[in-house]
Amino acid sequence: MSKWFASLQADFEQTFIAADRWKSLIKGLGVTLEITLLALLIGVMLGVLVAVIRSSYDQMAAQKKSNGLLSVLNGLCKLYLTVIRGTPVMVQLLIMYFVILANSTNTVLTAVLTFGINTGAYVAEIVRSGIMSIDAGQMEAGRSLGLNYVQTMWHIIIPQAVKNILPALGNEFIALLKETSIVNVIGMKDITKWAINVQGRTYQAFMPFIGIALVYLVMVIILSKLVNLLERRLRSSER
Amino acid sequence: MSADILIKVENLEKVFTGKTTVRALDGVSAEICRGEVVVVIGPSGSGKSTFLRCLNLLEMPTAGSVVFEGTDITDPAVDINLHRQKMGMVFQHFNLFPHMTILENMTLAPMKLLKKSKADAEAQAKALLERVGLADRANAYPSQLSGGQKQRVAIVRSLCMDPEVMLFDEPTSALDPEMVGEVLDVMKELAREGMTMVVVTHEMGFAREVGDRVLFMADGKLLEEGTPEEIFGHPQNARLQDFLAKVL
């Protein structure tokens, strides 16, 4: 028993302490978080934009009106959703790296764009369902005051929609964080790459891989708690 | 009654096409004069709400024109948002913004559209809340108010834009009976101050007491119009006589 424990301790030291590996782990953590947060930002902006275009088109279609520009935009949005949700994010990352941004050496940009565009497609459908869940009277009240469509969306519909979809957005955020673990295929040194490197150097697999699994797990738990907290705070403001 | 026409509606027609085709408005022409209180009555499904909602183009008429302050607002080239600023609307279900306080509900549009400063907008909102006896609820959220309070807020929210006309669609129909009075009182006071009002309602007492003119609609048509005395005292149209026999 004590022998087992001693070997575990040796493994731990070799994995995390030797050659200051904990420092590169923290650097890797920085990479993971950087990609996740920037991609989330792009994803949310893109998602809201696509959701607003899609819902305004739906609303116009319901009123049997037509607008050429909006129809084209709506078509583009649908194409975007189909392509992005119909292909693996790993493949999207490879295409972005080797084809679209083949001339760029900025892997952060490549990763952030890929994951941002990918997340945007999922956020768009979540936000759209949130917009549809808001009573039509809210839009009518905003418009009857003289606010235009975008102003009403922005100040009245979207804040309420976001409140309703916060749990779904939180899940999307968590999925994004975990999905960034594939960025090592384009040579980025995130925490997953760190574990692969340590395993290659030390021939220890248990410590580095279980170690980063725990790091991901802790981040996800913290995120879930934050989302819950935010949700409760938003709800309490209303009631 | 002044002859200063604020809204002139001509041959208004609204056809809803869906699974079934509904001719909700079938050639309605009417005039609303400045300072006048016009009450619209009629059986359910007769097109009263559709008529009202066509006045500020929440519903786009399929034919006919709505001339507001001399401009045909059904013209696609017209910026309807500018005209809607001057046409307040009060809904049956209040439609307050639940994520904003009462004060925020009232100051959003004046700040965004009339470019009022926050201080100005809030001062105006508080003065209006004071008038409807809700000054102490300025920082409450809509869900913390009773139905009657919500509707009074909805009315003053529209008033914050200094509208030329107020449109009411059954403002008391969703209220518990004991709260109807407080909302009608606010509306009566507005009328006394000379606000132009178009009111769709089932409150015949209000129509009689406050209305300058009553429009009776059935099957998407304006079948009779006149002063409350004429409409309630000497109804001509058989449908109107029938309707009044049922509701009075």
Ligand SMILES: Nc1ncnc2c1ncn2[C@@H]1O[C@H](COP(=O)(O)OP(=O)(O)OP(=O)(O)O)[C@@H](O)[C@H]1O
């Ligand atoms: N968005 C819509 N789509 C299809 N039909 C509609 C729509 N809105 C109204 N209608 C139909 O148009 C007709 C007139 O409706 P409207 O709501 O104007 O009547 P109303 O006089 O206000 O009735 P109520 O007293 O019940 O409110 C009805 O037959 C209704 O079913």
Ligand SMILES: [Mg+2]
């Ligand atoms: Mg109605």
